[in-house]
Amino acid sequence: QVRLVESGGGLVQAGGSLRLSCSASGRTMNTYAMAWFRRAPGKEREFVASFGRGPQDIYYADAVKGRFTISRDRQEVYLQMNNLKPEDTAVYYCAADVRLTAQAMINFAGRIEHWGQGTQVTVSL
Numbered sequence: 001q002v003r004l005v006e007s008g009g010g011l012v013q014a015g016g017s018l019r020l021s022c023s024a025s026g027r028t029m030n031t032y033a034m035a036w037f038r039r040a041p042g043k044e045r046e047f048v049a050s051f052g053r054g055p056q057d058i059y060y061a062d063a064v065k066g067r068f069t070i071s072r073d074r075q076e077v078y079l080q081m082n083n084l085k086p087e088d089t090a091v092y093y094c095a096a097d098v099r100l101t102a103q104a105m106i107n108f109a110g111r112i113e114h115w116g117q118g119t120q121v122t123v124s125l
Contacts, residue, residue, distance in 0.1 A: 002026045002114040004094045009119030012084055016123070020079040022094030022116060033057075033102045034077040036070060037109060038090035038121075045109065048092070051077060052102030059102055064088075084123045091118040 008020040020036070035050035049060045049070040058070060069080040077094060094116040097105065105112060 002029075002032075002096055004096060004114055004116035006092065006094050006116045006119040009092060009121045011122045011124065013124055014085055016084050017080070017082045018084065018121060020081065020092055020094075020119060020121070022077045022079075024075045024077070024094075024096060027098075029072075029075050029096065032096045032098050032114075033100055033105055034072060035095045035102065035105045035112070036077075036079045037093045037095055038088075039093070039118075040087075040090040043090075045093070047106045047109065049079060050102035050105045057102045059106060081121070084121075086123045086125055089121060089123050091120050093118045 003025045005023045012018055033052045036048040037045050038048050039045040047061050048064055051058050051070045051072050067083045071078045095112045096114040097112045
């Protein structure tokens with residue numbers, strides 16, 4: 001059973017940076033696509049970024065392009081968030097799936113098998 005644990009969330013001022021980490025255990029993750037999603041208060045969960053099985057297999061939501069960077073290293077996936085805005089305030093979730101591609105994770109989040117518990121990111125003015 002895959003277990004995903006996020007860390008790195010917190011309170012930051014607008015324009016600041018945070019780096020989220022997701023540590024995976026239970027399976028070797030090199031055959032899994034991994035992703036970050038977020039849910040803001042009163043809103044639906046939304047895709048942030050995904051990283052597939054190859055180094056170029058990376059996708060970003062338009063809202064975070066140029067500000068966020070996803071990376072992975074063996075059992076870890078990271079989300080470097082720069083130039084944070086108040087609208088980035090949300091609970092951020094790590095996700096992993098062995099069947100879906102990184103691109104498929106964008107529109108088929110309901111099919112993703114493994115999720116973390118989330119980490120809160122709050123961006124103040």
